[in-house]
Amino acid sequence: MKRQRQTRITDIAAAAGVSAMTVSRALRGIEGVSEAKRAEIVSLAKRLNYVPDMTARALTLANTNLVGIALPTLFNDVFADVLSGMRATFRNAGIATVIETTDYDPVVEAEWVERLLSWRPAGIVLTGFDHLPAVRERLAKVQIPVVEIWDWRPDPIDLCVGMDHEAAGRALGAYVHGLGYRRPAFIGAIKGRDTRAERRLVGLSGAFHQPLQVFRPHQSNAFEAGMAGGRMMMEAGERPDVVFCLNDHIAFGALMACRGFGLNVPDDIGIVGFNGLPITNVLPVELTTMLTPRREMGVMAARAILSRLNGVSTPRHRCLIGTVVPGATVRRQ
Amino acid sequence: MKRQRQTRITDIAAAAGVSAMTVSRALRGIEGVSEAKRAEIVSLAKRLNYVPDMTARALTLANTNLVGIALPTLFNDVFADVLSGMRATFRNAGIATVIETTDYDPVVEAEWVERLLSWRPAGIVLTGFDHLPAVRERLAKVQIPVVEIWDWRPDPIDLCVGMDHEAAGRALGAYVHGLGYRRPAFIGAIKGRDTRAERRLVGLSGAFHQPLQVFRPHQSNAFEAGMAGGRMMMEAGERPDVVFCLNDHIAFGALMACRGFGLNVPDDIGIVGFNGLPITNVLPVELTTMLTPRREMGVMAARAILSRLNGVSTPRHRCLIGTVVPGATVRRQ
């Protein structure tokens, strides 16, 4: 179904009595057109409802100013924050962004990468390192900048701006261990879904010199998962003295579950979140958590791509760190 | 900065010893190529890292299978739900989606519409009716389907799938008024930001036969805004007997504020949210709210566009309705 014919640059040229090139130059604000003509052409373009055709432009330029961004989910303020910083930075640089959510599925991601590449993007942002081998190979060959965010590794496909989640888990664990807690538990997601959380769990185990008791509710909503996880924990045998949660939302759900069972936090059990989202400022008791540099991460990832596009050198990998937020859901034991 | 030359269809053709047309047909799975040749061409394409060029394809076809979606924000599970239903529906139909957030700014929206149109999208989804006149004019002339979602009006630019928010406010207000509440308040956002919320407020006033006492915190995070709004309310003169909140997150913040002031909900004051998000299932007391058909709305909006693209007729406007969730944060007075 071909669309109705749109007005093209040559239509304007005919109407203005000039050549197509002059119109092209005038509309792009390129020098080489008298101001009188330019003004006439611009007003003519508006009157004829001219809309430039980026598909044609991209074809001649063999290039676009599009950057594709793949995130696991939008149901999480973490990624909304990252995205916010990233898009603002790109927008200021005149770069348009295209967002995709993969729902933590590498296959979905791989399909998206293929589709995106066919639009000749200027750059690509991926979340984490769990890509299909085909994706890694494809992107390694493509000549465009690729940034992997959120997670951190020294050997990214191309560039990387993220956090060392194992170190983050270790730091958070060390703080809580230092308060005297000795029977830690962890409420996470179904295995394999969130690799970063699993790495934090490894760090936590390290800090406690023992494996954590792990609960994996399957609810997809984080609040509900937290409450379900909290209940699983209450109904399990030995009660832990502190529970680390995959994120703040899960921690909130767990907190509600504990209260539902008549437990006082932090007197009867400690609760620790992750991310330091605004909701933690509103809870009945301030949540102990780790503040993650989300917006900053987005900004730096965008800058890394922009540097590449401008031919400026930029570090291959960059590791940001989180900050322990003491809060009041743990206390010295 | 031209990119390195990508392998094209003619490169594959040369390698396979056939014409470009044969390769094109083979790769698109169009009949008219012997299976032997097709298999060879496909494997050759893979080996040469061929990536089709959509900019060229779009140019010849004067058409893409892209649909653009503009939402006010991603910091809100409401829109994540709408988006989820919409994208799933489009994906099943082989349509790619491009998301933009406008942050409730019609100017941002207008700029995005211009940019998007230059990519020759197959359709456009906008949120609400607060568009710049230029946008309405432009879209009215374009020959592609346009759906306005979330809000409802009988005279959309093209199509509309949403809710009558004034009616929703009236229904919710009637329920609460029927319980005997008589001194209602409202916690919203800064004026002019969320037009739908203002319409609900009108409906609430109608149900109560009086204007509501309105509080407008300026925090951008909904939880924090709710808490701030709750505090404003506590510190104001006459205490209302029930407070309607712009959404569930604000209601949660307000609930926490009330508790902080030693008030019991619902004994001392009633609290009502909007949307029926999962968080309401996890609160210490189940929130009275109105469940909105978010996912359904996304699905129906996508279907409306798909119908248009397939030349099937579809209703110009469709009005979905919310459901009162009784909850336990109000009680008979």
Next chain:
DNA sequence: CTGTTAGCGCGTTCAT
């Protein structure tokens, strides 16, 4: 300051 030529990669159309 302005115009002409050529070609970007692909798909339609019409031959063979």
Next chain:
DNA sequence: ATGAACGCGCTAACAG
């Protein structure tokens, strides 16, 4: 079953 010619809308490169 396969191929050749042509054009999509635009812009780089070169001429004038």
